[in-house]
Amino acid sequence: MSRVALVTGADRGLGLALSQALLEAGWVVVAGRHLDWPELDKLAARFQNTLHLVPLDVSSDESVSEAARELAKRVSHIDLLISNAAIHRSHHVERISASLDFNSMMDEINVNAIGALRLTRAFLPLLSNGELKRMCFVSSEAGSIGASLRTGWFGYCMSKAALNMAVKNLSNDLVPKGYSFRLYDPGWMRTYMSGEKNLEALLEPEEAAAKALAHFLDDSVNVEVTLHRWNGDDMPW
Numbered sequence: 001m002s003r004v005a006l007v008t009g010a011d012r013g014l015g016l017a018l019s020q021a022l023l024e025a026g027w028v029v030v031a032g033r034h035l036d037w038p039e040l041d042k043l044a045a046r047f048q049n050t051l052h053l054v055p056l057d058v059s060s061d062e063s064v065s066e067a068a069r070e071l072a073k074r075v076s077h078i079d080l081l082i083s084n085a086a087i088h089r090s091h092h093v094e095r096i097s098a099s100l101d102f103n104s105m106m107d108e109i110n111v112n113a114i115g116a117l118r119l120t121r122a123f124l125p126l127l128s129n130g131e132l133k134r135m136c137f138v139s140s141e142a143g144s145i146g147a148s149l150r151t152g153w154f155g156y157c158m159s160k161a162a163l164n165m166a167v168k169n170l171s172n173d174l175v176p177k178g179y180s181f182r183l184y185d186p187g188w189m190r191t192y193m194s195g196e197k198n199l200e201a202l203l204e205p206e207e208a209a210a211k212a213l214a215h216f217l218d219d220s221v222n223v224e225v226t227l228h229r230w231n232g233d234d235m236p237w
């Protein structure tokens with residue numbers, strides 16, 4: 001049986017690099033596409049038989065349900081689900097002020113936290129047919145309450161803390177049923193979260209993807225989910 005992975009936010013950045021690395025390792029990849037960035041088309045031309053592109057907006061119930069319906073026609077199972085899609089609208093927010101944009105914060109929470117739950121609910125039947133049953137959630141050090149020194153970035157930090165709680169509760173329920181979880185901070189990457197490629201950051205997305213996949217596919221990781229970092233450390237919740 002082919003090993004099948006679903007990756008959200010695969011248009012660019014870490015999601016694109018994860019998809020490419022999995023394809024090169026022989027996986028069938030279902031890449032969730034949001035906007036039409038050209039990089040994913042180039043990958044699709046290289047991997048015509050093993051890359052499936054699926055329109056997927058994790059902020060929308062309809063889009064996620066439709067993607068799950070569409071995918072069930074194409075594959076019998078999913079082994080590895082990677083919830084990677086996220087937005088960061090609050091880089092410029094340094095502290096409490098009149099300019100806080102609560103609607104924008106709700107968008108961050110909808111995509112980054114509730115989006116992961118929508119995804120899990122919709123794709124659980126396909127995951128239950130797979131052998132590996134692994135769910136990986138890309139979080140951030142910004143979601144650690146215990147390690148936080150920030151005075152702003154409210155929407156992004158709150159959304160990642162909420163994601164962490166969702167993953168903990170999911171794991172309490174689903175680990176006894178044979179599923180395994182990874183919750184992961186991929187490090188500071190040269191990606192597009194701030195609107196343009198961040199050349200000051202530490203890691204190219206390809207390097208970050210290799211480290212992430214080593215953790216996602218490591219079967220010796222404890223069943224108790226932790227917030228694990230790219231450098232091998234665990235962070236406080």
Ligand SMILES: NC(=O)c1ccc[n+]([C@@H]2O[C@H](COP(=O)([O-])OP(=O)(O)OC[C@H]3O[C@@H](n4cnc5c(N)ncnc54)[C@H](OP(=O)(O)O)[C@@H]3O)[C@@H](O)[C@H]2O)c1
Pocket residue numbers: 008009010011012013014015032033034035036037056057058059083084085086087111138139140141185186187188189190191192193194201
């Ligand atoms: N960059 C960092 O330094 C850093 C650090 C720690 C954690 N992270 C986490 O790493 C993950 C990947 O981020 P990245 O750095 O690769 O950022 P990125 O380059 O901005 O990529 C984010 C991806 O998410 C997609 N996306 C956004 N809204 C979506 C939606 N509603 N539905 C489906 N897909 C959506 C984007 O698609 P479109 O562009 O088409 O909208 C894009 O493909 C995120 O979870 C992020 O929080 C990043």
